[in-house]
Amino acid sequence: MEEAEYLLIGGGLAGGHAASAIRERDRDGRIALVTNENHIPYDRVPLSKAYLTGRTRLENLFFRKREFYEQNKIHLLTNRNAAAVDRKNRLVALDDGTEIRYGRLLIATGGRVRKIALPGSELNRVYYLRTIEDCEAIKAEMSGSRKAVVIGGASSAASSQRPSPLTA
Numbered sequence: 001m002e003e004a005e006y007l008l009i010g011g012g013l014a015g016g017h018a019a020s021a022i023r024e025r026d027r028d029g030r031i032a033l034v035t036n037e038n039h040i041p042y043d044r045v046p047l048s049k050a051y052l053t054g055r056t057r058l059e060n061l062f063f064r065k066r067e068f069y070e071q072n073k074i075h076l077l078t079n080r081n082a083a084a085v086d087r088k089n090r091l092v093a094l095d096d097g098t099e100i101r102y103g104r105l106l107i108a109t110g111g112r113v114r115k116i117a118l119p120g121s122e123l124n125r126v127y128y129l130r131t132i133e134d135c136e137a138i139k140a141e142m143s144g145s146r147k148a149v150v151i152g153g154a155s156s157a158a159s160s161q162r163p164s165p166l167t168a
Contacts, residue, residue, distance in 0.1 A: 004032035007102035009090060010033025013043055014108035016063060018032070022105055023072045032075040032100060034092075039132060040066050043111075049137045061132065082107075116151060122158075126139045 006022050006029055008015045019033050019041070035041065042061040050056035059074070069076050081095040092100050113128040115121065127138050142148070 002032065002098060002100045003030065004100055005029035005103040005108070006031045006101035007100055007104070008108060009092070010032040010110060011037055011039070011041045011076075011078070011105075012108065012110045013041070013063070013111065016107060018106055019069070020064065020072075023074065029103075030075070030101075031073070032052070032071075034077045034080050034094065034100075036081045037131060038079050040064065040076060041068060042132070044130070044167070048129055049130065049164045052129075052135055052139060053146060058132070079113075084105065092167045096149025114152075 005026070005052070005068050006019075008018055008031065010035060012035075015033055016033065019031055022029070022031055033041070040062055043063055046056055046061055051058070051061060068074075077094070077098075080098070083095045084093040085090070085107075087105075090102050090105070092102060092105070094100070113130045115128070120126070125141065128134055128140065129138060
């Protein structure tokens with residue numbers, strides 16, 4: 001069984017920044033960060049903007065380099081999900097069977113993609129944008145496509161031409 005004074009579940013902005021902030025305040029406490037992705041914590045916001053359009057590179061999404069986590073003894077558990085939390089016994093079970101006893105727990109998993117419930121939404125070439133891998137799949141599809149339909153977002157040009165409902 002593993003142990004961590006600080007157990008962080010979620011590898012996005014909140015989890016990554018929390019690990020940094022904790023390490024600034026506690027140089028010795030064991031920090032473990034669990035993420036269901038195969039990446040160190042990164043900023044998702046540029047995925048649909050600068051990264052998708054090629055205006056920034058992949059390495060610019062990460063707000064800390066992998067060496068930071070190693071040097072600061074922040075144990076990264078990638079490709080893992082928290083399967084159960086036992087608050088009474090301060091224990092988290094991961095989907096691979098690993099159990100981690102914790103002193104303090106932060107659940108910072110962020111939002112989830114809301115799947116549309118329309119006929120055909122399960123077909124190939126319907127994409128959701130939440131992860132680096134999602135973005136890479138969309139970029140690959142864009143290279144050979146001339147048309148696209150976007151549901152749930154607007155370009156900055158389109159949204160700036162539309163009157164705001166608060167000012168209209």
